[in-house]
Amino acid sequence: MNRKILVPLFLLVGLLLLLLGWAWARITPTAALWNDEQAQEYTDAALALHGAAHSHEEGEKHDHGQEAALAAEQEQRLDAARERFAKIQGDLEAARNNRNLIAEVLQTLGIAAVLSGVLLHFISRHAT
Numbered sequence: 430m431n432r433k434i435l436v437p438l439f440l441l442v443g444l445l446l447l448l449l450g451w452a453w454a455r456i457t458p459t460a461a462l463w464n465d466e467q468a469q470e471y472t473d474a475a476l477a478l479h480g481a482a483h484s485h486e487e488g489e490k491h492d493h494g495q496e497a498a499l500a501a502e503q504e505q506r507l508d509a510a511r512e513r514f515a516k517i518q519g520d521l522e523a524a525r526n527n528r529n530l531i532a533e534v535l536q537t538l539g540i541a542a543v544l545s546g547v548l549l550h551f552i553s554r555h556a557t
Contacts, residue, residue: 432549432552432553435549436546436549436550436553437546438546439542439543439545439546439549440542440546442539442542443538443539443540443541443543443544443545443546444539444543445539446535446536446538446539446542447535447536447539447540448539449535449539450532450533450534450535450536450537450538451532451536453528453531453532453535454528454529454532457528457531462524462525462527462528463521463524467517467521470517471518471521474513474514474517474518475514477510477513477514478507478510478513478514481507481509481510481511482507482510
């Protein structure tokens with residue numbers, strides 16, 4: 430293929446990829462990476478964690494023998510709530526990072542294409 434065609438082609442494709450990478454977060458629907466079901470699960474996990482962290486057995490009378498068992502049970506609920514929340518929070522972070530990674534890859538490819546076009550331009554100028 431002729432270098433006179435390749436140089437503008439590389440520059441154009443590179444600029445388009447740069448623009449697409451820059452706009453990726455704006456044009457990609459959030460539902461593509463994080464759906465309503467996952468959002469509801471995140472909310473439920475956060476509420477469960479908050480409830481487990483602040484649960485007080487107020488108003489109920491317990492004998493001292495049961496207090497240790499109740500404290501251990503409450504600690505287990507709190508640990509399970511923490512684990513559930515950490516998992517769904519990790520999923521959310523992965524979705525965010527995935528969106529950013531795609532944008533970075535597009536921008537990197539765009540820069541590479543522009544630099545290739547510029548390099549090809551200078552090589553063709555010095556070759557003639």
